[in-house]
Amino acid sequence: ENGADEEFDELCFEFGLELELDEITSEMDIICREQGNTKAEGASDVILYKIDVPANRYDLLCLEGLVRGLQVFKQKMEAPRYRRVSPANGEPQRLVITEETAAVRPHAVAAVLRNITFTLERYDSFIELQEKLHQKVCRKRTLIAIGTHDLDTISGPFTYTAKPPGDIRFKPLNQAKEYTAQELMSLYKVSRDCCDWLWLEIFYFCHPIFLGDHSKISLNTKNVFIECTATDLTKAKIVLDMMVTMFCEYCEEPFTDGEQIEVEIPPTRSDVIHACDIMEDAAMAYGFNNITRTTPRTYTVASQLPLSKLSELLRQDLAAAGFTEALTFALCSQEDIADKLLKNISETRACHISNPKTAEFQVARTTLLSGLLKTVAANRKMPLPLRLFEISDVVLKDETKYVGARNNRCLCAVYYNKSPGFEVIHGLMDRVMQLLITCPSFPTPSSVSPLSDSTFFPGHCAEIFACGKSIGRLGVLHPSVINHFELTMPCSALDIEPFL
Template identity: 50%
Template structure:
């Protein structure tokens, strides 16, 4: 479950009122979220870096709310989506209508896909945010949402990589191609010197963030690259963008491109990003289309920003959740969850409009879940299951619980099985020999090098070893 950090004061300003921590925690719970932690930037760095005074020197003391977000709610991974969702949930505003439009002047911008991209990263989608206004908070949120999407639905850029560019610094039509790495040369983001793609692999091999993405294309004979009509390189996906087209606080038109190995995921990522930040455009909630010319000659306009309708049964909703609500009540509950709903002519079904920002809704069950959240899980009446038997504890589990208390009272320490721990923790520190002699599973790529083994041999014959 991803966690986002939002500045408390900025959040309250956007919501239009101030909450106590308890009040906001309650609001999050009612909306299906969880306020995980109330902290500050300084405290977060101290916790992550072990209190390094150099790293915390410039850190802010501003209060930050860390909020747990469901993994499939990509629209809530930034403060813009969170605020919109909460305001609609509280019935303070109506959910906006997102539109994909042609440019008011001139022709559609084009992005031409070359055949060699099929060897490495075949798909690309794009859109333009026109007349957007950045300040530092919006800019930071824009970058942070890209990072959250990269780590979540994009699977660390392996499925989708996002590139954002100052549209006014480049000239279309744009070309998406794949070339030998020695033929790609440009100045990467925040660098003044030009490097070939081969040199960039070496340059970023020790980079704290970028080194984890190099393997995606490093061993390929060709690397994906996006250029403009003048041959200026915009990006080397999925590694890094060009310094030439980087966005700043002064950027007014943003070209968003997403290269991918999964076209469906690319569409979701593009829709999510432009929906969240189109509210800062002069023509709110409106995005300019880009025409992608595929290798087979087909022309496709992105973003799609599709709305679709789903019809769900009122009887099924009430039965699945265990409530007895009227059609009007259920339609109102769904509308509060950003799913505008109305009653069908027969009065027995609910017609639900699923917006392009809610790609998590893929089945009727997802709609039932939103009804349950808006209704309130704590408001659902508890009932016994309508079955022939009533569940009870297994005898072996009851015996284990009784033994557990007695053994603990005798001075033994209970060890949790299937627990990630370091190799030293289950060998040297327990004085039981070498790690090679122990029947444990080893994690090949642990995120934390100090935690690399999964111990599982806590059988009675070895209990004396682990409790000594």
């Protein structure tokens, strides 16, 4: 048995997977450990393996896909070719999407598995794959929700639309009576995940019979209607492909799906999006251990990016000036970059996290100042003065960029003491300008000018210019800002925007 496990481990490694040898167990062993028994009656002694599957290989999330992939890899079977077959009557099913869904889940895709034969093991694997996809690519049904129905109990054409909660009434799975959507929210309120699913699926699906007890699949189901409603059409197609291709081998005509065209990449491999993905698969098929170590035929010299090199050099000089480097979180709360700095959040160009797990990480930071002030607050019992600096990226909205945002490398420093120490922070600015600015076309490459900024104390703030361009500010922080960060002494700050 140990030899077989080691052989299987080697196969998994060659295929790009990792078998957890320490996790090999059986159902009987698990029950015995949990109950403290030496023998668990009725428990199976089938060996259970734990395999780490790459996040982009959704086709390996079920036993059918994993076995099929290994068999193709070992050349024990040909890679399946997928094609679409028409129903016996020649009329394909139709799914109509109405305009009402645009505000909630605008996309829906569907397919039919015809003449499938379920056994208990196949049925359990089918349901398990559906749940694994829900937890992973579907993000707990927030991006995509999969519905599977016995096509012989319903008839098309099907319409996907949005309706008020009070207009939706049906008998849900494993329930004895009908409920409205509002009543279902109360019925399943014990589970937050379940409530999220109800809100997205029941409220916005036109045929409540779909999600009810009437159309549920069973071991006797021969034709499975699969629908996916989604906010992302690409992910919806990926999920539908996984559900269909993994179990089409149990159909009367195996491996029929998709358009009747010749394809280079099967629908099971949604992770192949670039030539390098094909190269990786070719190397995997050849065997990583079989690749001969060679010296590259091209000569290159590695070097830092200019921005990174400049940042490293500047960090050394700031440390030599007596300031200590701090590294703060790239995510923060809206208050940190707006209210606490006496700013309006709408003016910060902040990128918001759509589903923050905590109030401390709601947005990407637009300034380094708030992070340094929180660091000072956490270390205010340390001997004074506190001199901190950070050179890192901030994130700002930018509609000209493909992703709608850009990173800016910034410099920020703070001086916290019994007196504001404006002259200290001004001296640091002079040193930074001396190191950074060389502009022959300007007689005075850097200069400062009075500035009114709500974050700083009136009359104690200046704007920094380099080669005629505004690049930052420095000054004494406003007392309200000091209080918002739970500090009790004056603080001056230097905030320089992109210096490259």
